[in-house]
Amino acid sequence: MRPGAHRPSVPLEHRHVIRRIPQARERGIPDATVARLPLYLRALNGLAERGTPTVSSEDLALAAGVNSAKLRKDLSHLGSYGTRGVGYDVQYLIYQISRELGLTQDWAVAIVGVGNLGRALANYGGFVSRGFRVAGLLDADPEVVGDRIAGLVVEHTDELESVITERGVSIVVIATPATAAQHVCDRVIAAGVTSILNFAPVVLAVPDGVDVRKVDLSIELQILAFHEQRKASGGPIMAEEWPDGVVM
Amino acid sequence: MRPGAHRPSVPLEHRHVIRRIPQARERGIPDATVARLPLYLRALNGLAERGTPTVSSEDLALAAGVNSAKLRKDLSHLGSYGTRGVGYDVQYLIYQISRELGLTQDWAVAIVGVGNLGRALANYGGFVSRGFRVAGLLDADPEVVGDRIAGLVVEHTDELESVITERGVSIVVIATPATAAQHVCDRVIAAGVTSILNFAPVVLAVPDGVDVRKVDLSIELQILAFHEQRKASGGPIMAEEWPDGVVM
C-alpha cells in the first residue's frame, strides 16, 4: 500500500545540491506530508467557521493532532505561506492546501457495488462537501438496478464504461464483494480511470501509473486486537508455549 | 495516527547489543510489520482454501502485494517458522500469525452510532469471520433504538457503560456524527475501553495507553485527488500562478 508507484521519474536531486531558491518548492511533496494535508485542512475549516483570522503552527498542530515542527515542515513543502511572529492566515492557507490537493476543481466519483457499504457511501454528505461529486452508482444485481439512492438511480454495470467516459469520472470506489473487485478494477482501468479507492479485502493488481488506496476495516480491527492483547498479557514477556500437536 | 502511544516503556535496547539467541524474537514487533500481518493472513487463508501445503516467501509476497525480503523480515520478527529450501507451512504460519495478532481469542466489539455506516458495519460478515463478534449496537436516537439489525437489537446509549462492562467489550467502533464522537469516546474510555476504531472525521483526544485508529474516507479521496491532479497537469513543473486577489 501507499506504493511508490506514482512519482516514478520525479527528480529529487535538488534540495541538497544547489538550492536555487530559499524554499524547496519545486515539486515532490513527500507522501507522508500529502497524507496529513487533509487533516490540516479539516482543522483549518473548523477555525474558519469560528472566524479565526490567523493561527500559529502550535495551535494548528494541536487541532490536527500532530507535532508543531512536523506541521511547519509539511507546510514549508508547499511554500512559505506563514508570517513570522504572527502565524498563518487561515483563509489563505485553506486556499493553498486545497489547491495543492486539487480540491479547487470538481471530481466526479463513481461507486461500483451498491450493497450495504455502497449505500452508506452514497448517502454520505462528507463526500460532496469537498469537491467530490457522486456521478454514478453501479451494480450487477438486477434487483438493485433502478433503486434511487441519494437522488441517483442505480445503473447496471453494463453501463460502466459509458458512465465513466461520458460523465468524466476520474475516481472509482469499489464496494463489491472481494470476488468481483479485480474484474471491476480491470474494467475501470481499461476505461481510463487511474485512481481507485478499494473497500474489498483483496490486493488489486494494477499497471504502473494507477493509484489504488484501500480501506480495510478488518485490518484495522486486527491491529487493535494486537495491541489490546499486548496490554492484557501484562508486558513484553509472554508465555512461549504453543501446541506441539501442530507440526512443521 | 499510529501513535507511538503504546509501547511507552518497552525495552528495545537488545537487537544490536548482545544478541542472546539467533532470532530477535523477544517482543517489540515494529508497527509497520504489525500492520502487514493481517495482509499475510488473508493471503495465507486463500492458499489454505486451495489446499496449498507450503508456500515460499516469493509466492506469498506476490499474493500479499509486498516485496519478498520485507515479508521474510516481517516473519522473522515472529520467530523462525520457515524451512530453508522449502518455504513456510501454510497452516502453521496461519496459526502463528493469528496467535501473534490475538485472533485465537474472541473479541467483543460494540458499535456506537447506528446510521448509514453503522448499519453497514453491523451487517458486515467479514467482521465475524476473524474472531470479532458484534456484542452491542448503540444509538442515541429513540427512532433507531429497538431496531433489529443482523440479529441484534439496537440499544440506547444510556446503556453504554453497562453493555461494555457486562459483555466484556474491549473494542468500540465509533460511527456517530463528528460532533458526538469525542463525547462517546470519553465515555467508553471511562468505562475501561482502550481500543477504539473511529470513523468520525475528528481527531479524538485520548489519554496515554488508549489506542485509536481512524478510517477516513474523505482523506483517502483527497490523497487520490492529489495524485490525479499531478498526473493530469503533465509532470512536475506546474504553472506558478495564484490569484493576486487573495492577500496575506
Add this chain to the structure above:
DNA sequence: GTGCCTTTGTGAAGCCATGCACAAAGTGAG
C-alpha cells in the same frame, strides 16, 4: 555421505520521516 539446488534469515546500506533547537524575520511598544 556427497554434492547440488532451493529458499530462508539477516547483516549492511540507503532512504525517508521525525523532532529538536535555533537563526532569521516580522510585529509592536515606546
Add this chain to the structure above:
DNA sequence: CTCACTTTGTGCATGGCTTCACAAAGGCAC
C-alpha cells in the same frame, strides 16, 4: 529607531523502514 517578543522555516541528528545480496541451512538424488 531600537529593543523585546513571537513565531516561522530549516539544518541536523536520530531512528525506523526498506531493499539488496549472500551465507547458512535444509531437502533430495544418487
